[in-house]
Amino acid sequence: MGLRVTWSRHHEDDEPGFPMPRRRRRWPFAVAVVAVLLAVVLGWRVVDRLGRCAAGVPKVHGECIGVSDGRDREHPWFATHGQEKAWKPLLRAIWAENERVRHSGKKYVTVAYLGPFSFTPDRDLTTGRTIPELEGAYIGQLRANRGEGGGDHPQIRLVLANEGGDQGQWRRVVDRLKDMTGAPDHLVAVAGLALSTKATVQAALELSKAGIPVVGDVVTADGFDSTGAVRAAVGLGGGRIPGLTRVNPEVGDELAAVGRVLAKRHDLRTATLVTDQRATDLYAKSLRDDFTKNPVLASYLQRRHALEETFTADRPDEPGLPNQFSVIASNICGSNQPDMVFYAGRQKFIKALIGYLAQRCRRPITLVTGSDASAMTTYPGPGSIIYAALADPDVLAGDRNPSRATYLGFLEQFRRTFDVADLRSGWAIMAHDAMLTAAQAIRRTTGPAAKDEPAPDNVRNMLYAMHAANRVLGASGDIDLGPDGDPAHRLIPVLQIAPDGRRTLLDVQRS
Template sequence: MTDGMRGIVPPETWTVRRRRRRRRLVVLGAVLVLIGSGIWGGVTLLSVCGSFGSGVTELDGECVGVTDGSYVFHSDLADVQGKLEEENARVRREAPAYVTVALLDPLTPSDDSGLPIAQVRNRLEGAYTALRRVNTEPVSGDPNPQIELVLANSGTSDEHSRRVVEQLVDLRDQENPLVAVIGLGVSTERTKWQAEQLSANDIPMVGAYLTADDLEYEHIPGLIKTSPSNRHYVEALRRHADAAGIDSTIMVRDANSDSGADLYTRSLEEEFERQMAEIMEFPTQQFTGSTGGAGGDVNLFGNVRANICASAAQRLQAVLFAGREVDLGAFIESLEFRTCADTPLVILTAGLELGALLKGQEDQLAEAKITVLSASTVDAEGWRANPAAEGTPEHYGDFRRAFQLAQFAEEHLDDGGAIMMHDALLTAAQAVRIAAPLGSASAPTADDVRAQLLNINTLYSVQGASGELSFSKQATGAGTPLGKPVPVLAYPRAPGSPSRQTGELYHVTG
């Protein structure tokens, strides 16, 4: 986060932003007059991506901005963005009243980035599935007013984020106003800044994968989320550890948490220390995690591995891993070459969807005597294989059928992104419909929708693919998904078990 971005105190309000927008329109008009008159004199137009007026601008070689799907951010997104563009066009053509919701996420990663393009595609497929459902069936109440979903690529720099947030704030003032933002990326300082700016402009938000404990309504008014917070994940792990008799652990932390830029790793570390202190018997180890997505380096863990083996000689049972998925793979690979290979090790981690990382490595993990237990947002593999199982959410089957109807591949569900983005849009749509009791006869504003975020409960709970979700005002944990199941998944699965889920299923309570 740049010093300049940290210095925006207080954030600009909607009124100030609207005045700025009007000034920009005046300047743009003057520029067009100059162009038409042949008087230019050194003024340079920004380079646009796609056609002029696409809403997407090239900045530092990256296309950032807001589009209705007509500008395709990557060739692998062409199919799902085409479907989104078609549905948005239908809404604009047929709906007597409609409002706009924006999906804010990094949408232009490379294959070796922290968010591979396949995961971006899966998230958009989940969003499209939800969009069709909320516009054509009563899954979130009366399917009116209809919803147009625009895509906002937040880019990879502070400047990109600032420009996109400005665009979103401007959309509040259009004829079919922006009434909510979903997605919001992952738990980083930049995400927090974006959420604070949107909150200051009274734009409601539904995070899809935000796990940091300070990314919640009580810290950022107007922000709710469909994912549990790290304290919920760690509580699920602690209950499992108690039931399994695990009473001797060591924590491995990412030194990047010290800067505060990665709110996920910092928050996870803090929750391990708070909830697992009694069983953390050995000195905490640390590594400097990868900042990109090319994959962690096994050499980061040489000294850590040696100390883990020294601790294993003194009855160490489990490792608490407070790092990101990109480094977990390298950590596991490093442990395969440990000197204490005959001693079984359990790795406890949280908030990571490990299906893509560990899929197909069952035999390798078993041979290395390593078991990974992850407190997870979803169990997509298990729910698909066991739709009637006790732990499968009641409404998962409805989502899966809609996903299949959209002709998306089943394996695109495995990383959990499609499920969580689907639930984020369903949640936003529920708030929209509560705020518009007259259906097609009323079009709510962002203020109207924000006022209903904590009324999404009881009769208005969200029939999510990941569980039935409720949101209400509480002393702590306002805006977290009450009732959300948090399965603890085992890699490799227990011999003979039809599911990765292990232990008693935990649910978010606040």
């Protein structure tokens, strides 16, 4: 039976006394039906598109896991946490530069940036710093292709290798990267890593076995280098990890710099240690070890003779964490309250911990920690935070930086495309330097007259020669890689955050 539509002479939408003829009323109705159907179809196609991953990138537990060159500018990895506006220009920029490289007529190689780039409400290991990190990596690619880092041959193609929000898919991604060492990709190095965790050690170890070098950007755990010291720390046996290098100083160097600054302060005499006990977090473990082993810092703990306070959590909103912090605060803020808390944990828990200390303590308390605190914008309570930064934009732009001109060149390029506020955590600066270091090793391996692409194992060997006359002129300062893949003589700013968020430079140390 067909659909029949009739209209009353006094339809409620008609003007009184002016009945509408039937035939003239059918057209608007038909148009409306077609418009609704078209909207439904188009809406379904949009939803279907946003639910897909880029070609060759599988979806695993709702996340797009794999390797992308930026061709899908609407990639669902990056359409979460309301950050679409930041991701889209980044992906467009990476895709445009990769396309320029592919069609330039010059030989090119691929460098992958590896890390946990997707995030969900339950899994966000990098706490919002993924975008600045990849912005820095792109600027590193761009500057390398324009002549920084030893010429412009071969050109560098950048791909993003996503392990997932909890790094649980690292093996799937590493296997894909190993398959990319031949044509047409010619992958010769991996940069990034982002986090000092067991999964990162496992990924670096597998890449090393395949002869692929790795340049870490912000992996600060002690021993996270070619020595392989981190293998034993996570139960992966012993032995070196050839090709594992990094451009950042380690936690031991950070806290040594902090200790030299604290030694000049007469208002800070005692401390209590608070530790995150998650076994897979090598950053927290290194902080705990160095707070207790560094003679200067250990003396502050010994003066108070207090037991170590511990907690275990994966997320700031985890059930049970408020009770842990409440008990810790009551233990610390008693009659023998210390001047400082030595905090061996991630930045994402600091706000909650300080909130409880502010409620319980009778006088302001100073929290001392490592470079992960660079992401803090305010101090949520009386007192302050003292920390060592990997790269602070204000310090690098100041007169105390001997490599100021190099940083300003990076800054000029960065601000053309991205918001300079993304430099605050230092991750963008360090990511740029990791990318530039990889590019310089590639260029030194290739040479100006080489006809073939460099082999990954040759790039790996060249990384250890990146010092002295061949040092990398990084945005964070000069980078001299040593025989164990660690940088020497790095600048380490020690800063203090006041309750109003104002940062004060206390001193600049060398590793």
